[in-house]
Amino acid sequence: MKRSSLISKILILFLVALIWGFGFVAQQVAADSNFSSFVVVCFRGLLGSLCCLPFIFKEKPWKDLKFVFGSLFAGFVTFLGYLCSFYGQMLTSVSSAAFFVSFEIVFVPFLSFVFYKTKLLPKSIIGAIIGIIGLFVFTYKPGEIEIFSVGNLVNLATAFFFAIQICQVSKLSTENKPFSLAFGQSIVVFILGLLFIPFTGGFGNFSGSFIGIGAIAYLGIFATFITLMLQNYGQKNIDPAIVSVILSTETVFGTFFGIIIYKDALTIQTVVGIVILFIAILICTLDLKKIFKSKKKENIER
Numbered sequence: 001m002k003r004s005s006l007i008s009k010i011l012i013l014f015l016v017a018l019i020w021g022f023g024f025v026a027q028q029v030a031a032d033s034n035f036s037s038f039v040v041v042c043f044r045g046l047l048g049s050l051c052c053l054p055f056i057f058k059e060k061p062w063k064d065l066k067f068v069f070g071s072l073f074a075g076f077v078t079f080l081g082y083l084c085s086f087y088g089q090m091l092t093s094v095s096s097a098a099f100f101v102s103f104e105i106v107f108v109p110f111l112s113f114v115f116y117k118t119k120l121l122p123k124s125i126i127g128a129i130i131g132i133i134g135l136f137v138f139t140y141k142p143g144e145i146e147i148f149s150v151g152n153l154v155n156l157a158t159a160f161f162f163a164i165q166i167c168q169v170s171k172l173s174t175e176n177k178p179f180s181l182a183f184g185q186s187i188v189v190f191i192l193g194l195l196f197i198p199f200t201g202g203f204g205n206f207s208g209s210f211i212g213i214g215a216i217a218y219l220g221i222f223a224t225f226i227t228l229m230l231q232n233y234g235q236k237n238i239d240p241a242i243v244s245v246i247l248s249t250e251t252v253f254g255t256f257f258g259i260i261i262y263k264d265a266l267t268i269q270t271v272v273g274i275v276i277l278f279i280a281i282l283i284c285t286l287d288l289k290k291i292f293k294s295k296k297k298e299n300i301e302r
Helices: 003-032 037-059 065-091 094-101 104-115 122-139 150-175 178-199 210-234 240-247 250-262 268-285 288-301
Strands: none
Touching (some): 003 065, 003 210, 003 240, 003 250, 037 065, 037 178, 065 178, 094 122, 094 150, 094 250, 104 122, 104 150, 104 240, 122 250, 122 268, 150 178, 150 210, 150 240, 178 210, 240 268
C-alpha cells in the first residue's frame, strides 16, 4: 500500500474515532432522557439502514450470499456491542466503560489470528499492551474501576463483540461493497432492537424528549451510517490490530467532548495517558524495520 493511501486511511479511522467519541455524550443524553437501551439501539439501526438503502442496489449484494451472511453476522455482533456498551455505561461510569471497552485492542490481534488467519505481528502485540497502559492512565479514577463488578464485565463483553466486528469488517471490506456492508449491520441492529422493545417498557415518551431524540438521530446518522461507511473504507487492507488501536482513541475524543460540554478538568494524568496511547499507535502503524534500515543506510553513506 502506498504511504499516501495509508496516511489517508489512518486519518479516516481517526475521524471515525472522533465521531464515536461524541457518541459517548449522545448516548448519555439519550439515557438521561429515559430512553431504554433497546429503543436507542433500534432507532440507531433504523436510521443507519435507511441512509444506506438508496445505495445498495448499485452494489447488488444479493448476488453473493457469503457476503450477505457475513454482513448479517457483523450486524449481530454490532448489536450485542451497542447493547452492552449502553448497559455497561449505565451500570458503571464513563471512565470505567471507556477503559474496559478499550480492551478490544487486546482481543483483535488474537481473534484475527485464530479465526481470520492473519499474521500475529510482534509490533501489534506490543502496541496493544502499551495502548492498554495508556488508556488505563487516561481513564483511571480511584474507586471507579472495579474489575470484577457486573457492569465492568458487561463493558468487557462490549470490547469482545466490537473486536469481532472489527475483524469481520476487515475481512468483508475487500469485497468493495461498503454501503451493503453498512446496511447489513444496521438492519440487523434495527430488527433485533425492535423485537426486544415491547419487553423493556415500550418506546417511552418521545414528545417530551426532544434532546434525547436529537441524540438518537446523531447516533443513527453519524455514529452508525457515516462511521460504518468510513470504517469499511478506512480499514480495508490494514491489519485489524492497527485499526483497533486507532479506533480506541474514541475514548480520548469522548473525554475532550466531556471537557468542552461538561467542563470536566484536563489533568496531567489525562495528557500522559494520551501521549502513551499515541506512542502505541506509532508502534503499530510505522514500519520500524524499514525506518531503522534507512537510518543505518544514511549513516553508512555519511
